[in-house]
Amino acid sequence: MNSRVTVKGVVLVAFVLLHAPLTWAVERAEVEETARLLAKLLESGRAVIERNQPLIDDPHKGDKGLTPELFEAELVREFRAKSGIDLSALPTAPVSVVLPPLAKELLPALVQASREVVRDAQVVINQRGIGYKNFIPATWGSQASARFSKSAHIRLKQTALDARNPKNEPDEYEASVLRWLAARPRAEAYVSELTEEGQTLRVVMPIYYAKDCLACHGEPRGVLDISGYPREGHKEGDLAGAITVTAPLSNR
Amino acid sequence: MALLSLLLPGCGLLIDAVEQVWPVTGNRVDMICERERVQVGLTMEPFRPFVFPTIWTDEGARVTGLDVELIKAMTEELSHRCGRPITPVLHLVRFRDLFRLLNEGHLDWFVSAVATNTPAPSRAGVAYSLPYFYGGGISGITRSSAVIDRVQANVREQTLHPAADRLAATSHALDGLTIAVQGDTSAYYYAQANVSADRLLVCDSLPAAFEHADAQTEPRIDVILGAQPVLEYMVKRVRRDWTPLTRDTGLPLFLTKADYGVVVAEDSYRLRWLLNDLLLKLDESGRLREMRARWLDEDYAFPRRASLEGLPFDVEKMAAHYIQGTCRLNPLQ
Numbered sequence: 108m109n110s111r112v113t114v115k116g117v118v119l120v121a122f123v124l125l126h127a128p129l130t131w132a133v134e135r136a137e138v139e140e141t142a143r144l145l146a147k148l149l150e151s152g153r154a155v156i157e158r159n160q161p162l163i164d165d166p167h168k169g170d171k172g173l174t175p176e177l178f179e180a181e182l183v184r185e186f187r188a189k190s191g192i193d194l195s196a197l198p199t200a201p202v203s204v205v206l207p208p209l210a211k212e213l214l215p216a217l218v219q220a221s222r223e224v225v226r227d228a229q230v231v232i233n234q235r236g237i238g239y240k241n242f243i244p245a246t247w248g249s250q251a252s253a254r255f256s257k258s259a260h261i262r263l264k265q266t267a268l269d270a271r272n273p274k275n276e277p278d279e280y281e282a283s284v285l286r287w288l289a290a291r292p293r294a295e296a297y298v299s300e301l302t303e304e305g306q307t308l309r310v311v312m313p314i315y316y317a318k319d320c321l322a323c324h325g326e327p328r329g330v331l332d333i334s335g336y337p338r339e340g341h342k343e344g345d346l347a348g349a350i351t352v353t354a355p356l357s358n359r
Numbered sequence: 360m361a362l363l364s365l366l367l368p369g370c371g372l373l374i375d376a377v378e379q380v381w382p383v384t385g386n387r388v389d390m391i392c393e394r395e396r397v398q399v400g401l402t403m404e405p406f407r408p409f410v411f412p413t414i415w416t417d418e419g420a421r422v423t424g425l426d427v428e429l430i431k432a433m434t435e436e437l438s439h440r441c442g443r444p445i446t447p448v449l450h451l452v453r454f455r456d457l458f459r460l461l462n463e464g465h466l467d468w469f470v471s472a473v474a475t476n477t478p479a480p481s482r483a484g485v486a487y488s489l490p491y492f493y494g495g496g497i498s499g500i501t502r503s504s505a506v507i508d509r510v511q512a513n514v515r516e517q518t519l520h521p522a523a524d525r526l527a528a529t530s531h532a533l534d535g536l537t538i539a540v541q542g543d544t545s546a547y548y549y550a551q552a553n554v555s556a557d558r559l560l561v562c563d564s565l566p567a568a569f570e571h572a573d574a575q576t577e578p579r580i581d582v583i584l585g586a587q588p589v590l591e592y593m594v595k596r597v598r599r600d601w602t603p604l605t606r607d608t609g610l611p612l613f614l615t616k617a618d619y620g621v622v623v624a625e626d627s628y629r630l631r632w633l634l635n636d637l638l639l640k641l642d643e644s645g646r647l648r649e650m651r652a653r654w655l656d657e658d659y660a661f662p663r664r665a666s667l668e669g670l671p672f673d674v675e676k677m678a679a680h681y682i683q684g685t686c687r688l689n690p691l692q
Contacts, residue, residue, distance in 0.1 A: 228420065231413050
């Protein structure tokens, strides 16, 4: 496990291009960069929901104005800030190492899935007189990744060692990476590995607890939070979980 | 032509006679089995712990509560009877619209802590199953200890007259107070019939009544009347700043008692027999008792239960979204 490769996108792409057979290296680099961008996009959506949380949970306001259109605009802005890629200019953007063709195809699909979740949640979000509605980054992310994964050949997932939702339980590989990450200090890095004899690429992008998360996941440990789950007793900066991407390499 | 015009009214009579023997709607059970879906109505105004506010989960929008668990249990039983899986299609609509939708045939049945014994003309045309919840009724809550004292004094005064009827005694318990009720509920019909109406505020929902009281809007609410189990849940878990009205003995002051049943169209005879049978089975197996304990006595947070066991609902069949509404003085006055 100590030999696990922790990388930062472009560095790996260059490394791989120099040391591996060309077609395999190109495919892996393309899929890996796409996976990284998909994880970043999901992370951006979570950030948008988190930023709008006080509005979503405002019991005095009916129509919150957080329409799918507005959400998408904020998502595009957030993603641009995180990745430097402008999704609104995607159709005309040239493919490159930074924006592989696969990413050009799949990023709009994830935007679409993300937007649909916000559309379907309008009946919940716009309730007046109800404060907490459980429309939070995690529940938004679960639905967005599930919808995206249904229509794409790449699987996107949120997972954690102590996942509240049984469907988000990590598989063996994810659990091993999460344990490895938990033992290390916070870093803006991700893990990328080939599994199943090189047939599948796994990318794991860690998520760390921010201050706002601790109302539900912090102290006092064991005491139920607003949604009825026992608090985990985490601290700011602890590993919260990860966004994982599973992509087949040979079936494309 | 003249002969035909003479015969046509007779045809009407003949059809009426056939329907008496074999009502068209009597086939609703077969229809449910055939379409493998049962159309169930549920109030979109929260009646905790019977119906909680809709909430988002990892699986999408869900609704939960005692009534939702009942729907699931009944649908399971129904699936056995039909010999194939039956899916409940939930229509989350305003409470007042449930009756209309049932009468128009859009629903097979509905539940929402509906009292089976509310004397009101608007409840005509519907029928009730066996009760699934016993010992409910109408009571009140307040934030003022002075109001409690006043109510208890009123009740004491009335009970000094042994000849006075109980209804008058409990009705006078609220003399001189401003009462809020949710429109079209049993509490509303009780208040309309028995409480001095110039002090009656009709609210679109229970949360609207709380909001009106919190904002200290005039006329100020002294007492919110409603279904006792709902109010008890609210003051124990959500609005601890409110207190139930009690008698001197400390027991809850019930203005009237009620059992809650499943509501069906009056002429859905076969369906009603079936529902009664399903409920009897749930009662005898202890399941109804378990449900009651789970939702009324246990410590839980509803979002978690919604995530684990809540039911999805048909967004198309839901009003745009729940608006808790406002309160206004009884428009009939």
